[in-house]
Amino acid sequence: MNETTRSPEFFWFLPTHGDGHYLGTQQGGRTVDLPYLQQIALAADNLGYTGVLIPTGKSCEDSWLVASALAPLTRQLKFLVAVRPGLQPPSLAARMTSTLDRISNGRLLINVVTGGDPEENKGDGIYLNHEQRYQVTREFLTIYRRLLAGEKVSYQGEQLRVDNAELLFPSHQKNGPPIYFGGSSDPAVDVAATHVDAYLTWGEPPQRVAEKIAKVRERAAQQGRDVEFGIRLHVIVRDTAEQAWQAAEQLIAHLDDETIARAQTIFSRMDSTGQARMRELHGGSRDNLEISPNLWAGIGLVRGGAGTALVGDAEQVAERIREYQALGISKFILSGYPHLEEAWSFAERVMPLFSKDEGSTRLGPRGETIGNTELPRQVSAS
Numbered sequence: 310m311n312e313t314t315r316s317p318e319f320f321w322f323l324p325t326h327g328d329g330h331y332l333g334t335q336q337g338g339r340t341v342d343l344p345y346l347q348q349i350a351l352a353a354d355n356l357g358y359t360g361v362l363i364p365t366g367k368s369c370e371d372s373w374l375v376a377s378a379l380a381p382l383t384r385q386l387k388f389l390v391a392v393r394p395g396l397q398p399p400s401l402a403a404r405m406t407s408t409l410d411r412i413s414n415g416r417l418l419i420n421v422v423t424g425g426d427p428e429e430n431k432g433d434g435i436y437l438n439h440e441q442r443y444q445v446t447r448e449f450l451t452i453y454r455r456l457l458a459g460e461k462v463s464y465q466g467e468q469l470r471v472d473n474a475e476l477l478f479p480s481h482q483k484n485g486p487p488i489y490f491g492g493s494s495d496p497a498v499d500v501a502a503t504h505v506d507a508y509l510t511w512g513e514p515p516q517r518v519a520e521k522i523a524k525v526r527e528r529a530a531q532q533g534r535d536v537e538f539g540i541r542l543h544v545i546v547r548d549t550a551e552q553a554w555q556a557a558e559q560l561i562a563h564l565d566d567e568t569i570a571r572a573q574t575i576f577s578r579m580d581s582t583g584q585a586r587m588r589e590l591h592g593g594s595r596d597n598l599e600i601s602p603n604l605w606a607g608i609g610l611v612r613g614g615a616g617t618a619l620v621g622d623a624e625q626v627a628e629r630i631r632e633y634q635a636l637g638i639s640k641f642i643l644s645g646y647p648h649l650e651e652a653w654s655f656a657e658r659v660m661p662l663f664s665k666d667e668g669s670t671r672l673g674p675r676g677e678t679i680g681n682t683e684l685p686r687q688v689s690a691s
Contacts (some may be wrong), residue, residue: 322644335565356656360387367462376449401457407480415481425581443496457485494582502528512617514541514601539640543618623658
């Protein structure tokens, strides 16, 4: 099905593991505290983003506590928060889910994170291999979804067991919030096809994304299910393509080879298929970082997880988004450095190209009046 006739959903990102103007250095770094996260969340809410992704892991602030702190300050913004099979029992995760879903009036989305760094997992007390972690994820989601659907659950699996588990206080959303999930291995695809509502991929060239989508669709169809699709990307959009590419180069201007090598060594120890696919895009080298038209792999030189960015002027970035839409992508989870300014940059330059009612998400004047009497004239994006 061609998705380009539908308006995409745009999400933003809360950088609870750090933010700044440059990668790999404290120069231009920015303190990420609660007031700063409030600024980003309020901007995303007012600019019309559907929601924000809050990352998880030892390098981040806790996503549940951050979402709880920001939900009362926002009006429509949804929070994509992680559950961690193997780290949280499913009954505890269900109680946390129902509580946050109620206090946010149904603005909770769930991101299932299996975890792909064996060293970090050991620090959290998880000593399972790749296949065992996905078996835990399967069993976790079986119990978790049944609890959120209002069932009393007794279950005996290979990894998990519960007796008479139940959720006394239901979630705001019937049967619980929608479940998002990403993973590139065969076990991950099986989990997606069986259990989740939206499958997420990191930003790879369109042909590679198309292959993933086709595989998930086929396996989901075998079980009589439909799955939505989303993509996780950074964005660097400016008035001209030249300015955008200059901004991309500036972002990695302070990276030296030693810093890149250290980061790549860490990534190489991970058993995440998705992280391996990210590494393949650049090979740890600064050469040939534009891996597809307007798709740049420079961020992945030192950042784990999503490591690619759409780079260009507004029309170019919008065209690349439409290409992913044509593959079936309907949810775009975006970020950029610094995250406050880039949230505004993308919203003002690109989002109007997908909106039939430009400017409807904000009240007040657009631009400063001229001579105290005239409204500023409108010019085309081009």
